[in-house]
Amino acid sequence: MSPSTMTILLFFVALILSLIAAAFSKPKHKKLPPGPLALPVIGHLHMLGNLPHRSLQHLAKKYGPIMSIRLGNVRAILVSSPKAAKLFLKTHDANFASRPRVQASEHLAYGTMGLVFAEYGPYWRHVRKLCTLELLCPSKAEAFAPLRREEIGLLVLSLKKAGEGGEVVDVTNKIYGLNEDITYRMIFGCAVDDGRFGLKDIVQEATLLTGAFNIADFVPFLGPFDFQGLTKRLKKVSKTIDQLLEKIIDEREQVANTRSWKQGQHEDFVDVLLSLMNQPLNPNDEQVHFLDRTNVKAILLDMITAAFDTSATSIVWSLAELLRHPRIMKNLQEELQSVVGMDRMVEESDLPKLDYLSMVVKESFRLHPVAPLLVPRESIEDITIDGYDIPKKSRIIVNIWSIGRDPNVWSENVEEFFPERFMNINIGLRGHDFQLIPFGSGRRGCPGMQLGLTTVRLVLAQLVHCFNWELPNGLLPQHLDMSEDFGLSLSKVKHLLAKPTYRLI
Numbered sequence: 001m002s003p004s005t006m007t008i009l010l011f012f013v014a015l016i017l018s019l020i021a022a023a024f025s026k027p028k029h030k031k032l033p034p035g036p037l038a039l040p041v042i043g044h045l046h047m048l049g050n051l052p053h054r055s056l057q058h059l060a061k062k063y064g065p066i067m068s069i070r071l072g073n074v075r076a077i078l079v080s081s082p083k084a085a086k087l088f089l090k091t092h093d094a095n096f097a098s099r100p101r102v103q104a105s106e107h108l109a110y111g112t113m114g115l116v117f118a119e120y121g122p123y124w125r126h127v128r129k130l131c132t133l134e135l136l137c138p139s140k141a142e143a144f145a146p147l148r149r150e151e152i153g154l155l156v157l158s159l160k161k162a163g164e165g166g167e168v169v170d171v172t173n174k175i176y177g178l179n180e181d182i183t184y185r186m187i188f189g190c191a192v193d194d195g196r197f198g199l200k201d202i203v204q205e206a207t208l209l210t211g212a213f214n215i216a217d218f219v220p221f222l223g224p225f226d227f228q229g230l231t232k233r234l235k236k237v238s239k240t241i242d243q244l245l246e247k248i249i250d251e252r253e254q255v256a257n258t259r260s261w262k263q264g265q266h267e268d269f270v271d272v273l274l275s276l277m278n279q280p281l282n283p284n285d286e287q288v289h290f291l292d293r294t295n296v297k298a299i300l301l302d303m304i305t306a307a308f309d310t311s312a313t314s315i316v317w318s319l320a321e322l323l324r325h326p327r328i329m330k331n332l333q334e335e336l337q338s339v340v341g342m343d344r345m346v347e348e349s350d351l352p353k354l355d356y357l358s359m360v361v362k363e364s365f366r367l368h369p370v371a372p373l374l375v376p377r378e379s380i381e382d383i384t385i386d387g388y389d390i391p392k393k394s395r396i397i398v399n400i401w402s403i404g405r406d407p408n409v410w411s412e413n414v415e416e417f418f419p420e421r422f423m424n425i426n427i428g429l430r431g432h433d434f435q436l437i438p439f440g441s442g443r444r445g446c447p448g449m450q451l452g453l454t455t456v457r458l459v460l461a462q463l464v465h466c467f468n469w470e471l472p473n474g475l476l477p478q479h480l481d482m483s484e485d486f487g488l489s490l491s492k493v494k495h496l497l498a499k500p501t502y503r504l505i
């Protein structure tokens with residue numbers, strides 16, 4: 001029998017078995033949230049399409065803000081309104097603070113040894129505290145200011161040169177390159193842009209694979225067939241990443257052997273992690289956790305992937321919207337001119353005074369949230385919410401892309417990029433206003449928010465302040481392609497191309 005005949009046969013056997021099981025099983029949960037009829041075996045997987053956030057928005061319009069679907073064997077609860085999001089991420093946050101085990105994290109995050117996909121519990125708590133203290137807290141974010149200034153300065157110089165030569169610049173590449181250098185310097189203490197490591201493409205592939213709905217996660221018996229080819233790609237990427245991280249750690253250990261860790265001079269994040277290796281993370285707890293080499297690799301990789309393209313993706317969307325809306329670009333340039341002046345670049349200390357910039361960034365997050373479905377959560381216990389029974393181990397998907405376009409929350413022109421909607425209303429980005437939660441909320445909310453927001457605001461302000469931008473080949477602003485590419489982060493399919501002209505005196 002050929003492998004394909006075997007696959008079809010297996011599929012039908014599974015189909016018949018699941019139909020029999022469904023017919024004879026008693027419903028375990030009295031009242032699940034509403035949802036469409038499911039197909040045997042795959043449930044609603046076929047309904048997700050290439051842009052799941054859009055398909056799920058469409059379904060939520062019919063079935064409501066708390067909806068239930070089945071992705072293969074997995075019960076998924078879709079949350080699509082600010083009120084519902086508050087119930088799941090604030091009122092009952094503790095019950096939804098875990099993450100599901102997925103193939104991507106098994107391959108890429110060394111099981112659940114990192115932070116992003118770690119199960120809710122003492123290990124996650126200790127690692128999160130460690131990363132916050134050593135890399136992400138406001139004082140650390142501030143300490144990286146000179147590094148950001150230096151890297152952004154280099155970008156401005158290269159754009160100025162390109163502008164003088166009348167070149168069309170691939171702005172997407174420039175912004176990702178900048179963010180990559182900033183991230184590596186923060187984590188590794190040095191630039192990693194000399195091609196020795198080549199992490200950039202690998203990290204982008206990892207982000208894409210982590211966001212994909214992998215059939216193997218939902219219908220495990222189909223996993224070995226790898227119909228989508230995702231497992232093969234995951235294995236390839238994870239092997240390359242592991243080799244690279246090993247190389248980086250090896251180099252560091254060699255350097256460390258030539259000096260004393262205890263001196264604590266110029267310690268960067270890798271140094272800190274290596275200095276903690278094989279020591280108890282939590283000496284006072286009942287179950288003691290140690291950081292070994294694998295944990296260190298997993299944490300490093302999580303920090304790189306979490307920081308790497310989130311900020312860059314946001315900056316590209318914001319600048320693209322500004323290029324599509326010359327009126328808003330002009331308003332922002334005028335604000336920068338009056339607050340900063342035309343004789344110098346933007347400093348981080350200017351940011352709190354730039355109110356219009358802050359509105360532009362909020363509006364961009366509303367329409368283009370980097371993580372449109374947040375990062376999936378998993379329910380820890382059975383619970384009843386808003387009269388619905390939510391079973392233990394359900395996958396919780398919060399569609400913030402859809403919340404950002406909810407006409408009940410925002411005014412009628414929900415699709416329009418209109419920063420002024422934030423004028424005179426107090427909506428922050430810190431996860432307390434559930435109509436706008438680009439960084440998530442609650443226990444698993446983004447710990448890198450301060451760092452990410454500073455980078456997004458500063459880079460965007462600098463690009464708009466230092467340059468006038470023109471679309472190439474007479475392209476009209478309204479014709480700029482804004483198509484989306486779905487992964488763990490939602491990026492712009494087409495690279496943003498534009499001609500810069502230096503405008504400072």
Ligand code: HEM
Nearest residue numbers: 116306307310311370371375439440441444445446448452
């Ligand atoms: C514009 C920039 C960024 C955006 C929009 C963003 C967004 C998010 C979102 C939506 C989540 C999931 C939250 C949830 O489940 O409720 C998240 C988690 C996370 N983010 Fe960010 N992020 C950004 C920048 C960063 C940076 C710079 C770092 C630093 C390394 C970072 C580290 C993390 C980590 C470690 C998690 C997982 C936290 C956990 O599971 O406990 N993020 N981020």
